Amino acid sequence: MYTSRNFKTKKALKDAVASGEHIHVFQPGPFGGSEPDNGTVYLEGPHYPEPHHWYAEATLKDGIVVEVK
16 A cells, blocks of 8 residues: 655655654555555555555554554
8 A cells, every 4th residue: 555645765654644644545556445444554655666665564543544663
């Protein structure tokens, strides 16, 4: 899954979540549209076509990333 913003690093994602930004997630391609509103998701970035340099486990609450590991 990807984040609504194209973060270049996992640290940038963590900083955005810590500062209170509302970050949403999405699954591109034919599997999109079934993203959970709550629970654990696995993220990667930066977005395709750039090669992925980071991966993260995130917790969603009401569709918003509230924690990144």
